[in-house]
Amino acid sequence: MKVLIVDDEQPARERLATLLRALPEYEVAGEAANGVEAVRVAAQTHPEIVLMDIRMPGMDGLEAARHMAQMETPPAILFVTAYETHAIEAFEAQAVDYLLKPVREERLRSALEKAQRPNRAQLEGLNQSTREETARSHICARVRGNLELIPVESVHYFQADQKYVTVRHDGGEVLIEEPLKALEEEFGDRFLRIHRNALVARDRFSGMERRDHGGFEVVLKGSEERLEVSRRHVAEVRRFLKSL
Structure with a gap:
């Protein structure tokens, strides 16, 4: 079985690799x-198992595991941590098992034997627990069968259209299948709803203008795009712009 090793410390990765080489x-x-x-790397190599540290700078192991759950064949996650308290987070994230550092060979063998592809309940638990834990740093989209990670800080707006949501970002746009309401709950401190179908990044607002045929639209920084503001959200958008 193929195993991906994830840790921000090289000695820790080397130790796990050495232990794995003893297991044919x-x-x-x-x-x-x-x-x-x-x-x-997981999207490229398709491992059956991922040995992953929980606490890492930038995107931590819990968020990375949530994104891996979007793969067509998600790997089993074995979290590795130096702290017993983080093991609780691992189980809340529906990991197959967790390992405490320093990892011992027999404990690693036991955890690997337990590893299996997560079932639907595990994946739903992973998504729910990490959503409650903290907002993601990246949005994950499937593009031509591959996973693409978009930093949330680069997103201009989310716009819903039936079952899909368009994510407009610095590098272009992608489609995701996440409810706009859930995105608002997760990223409400960074985005403002301007319409029942649109959330705009607060740092992308340039202004609001009245349209020739009535109504209002948002002007985005560095863009010629205009997004409609629904009547019920005009006052809130106006208050926000006055606070800048």
């Missing part, structure tokens, strides 16, 4: 030093 039924599929890199 497993092979190291790759290594990653942070959550963003882990998701990308």
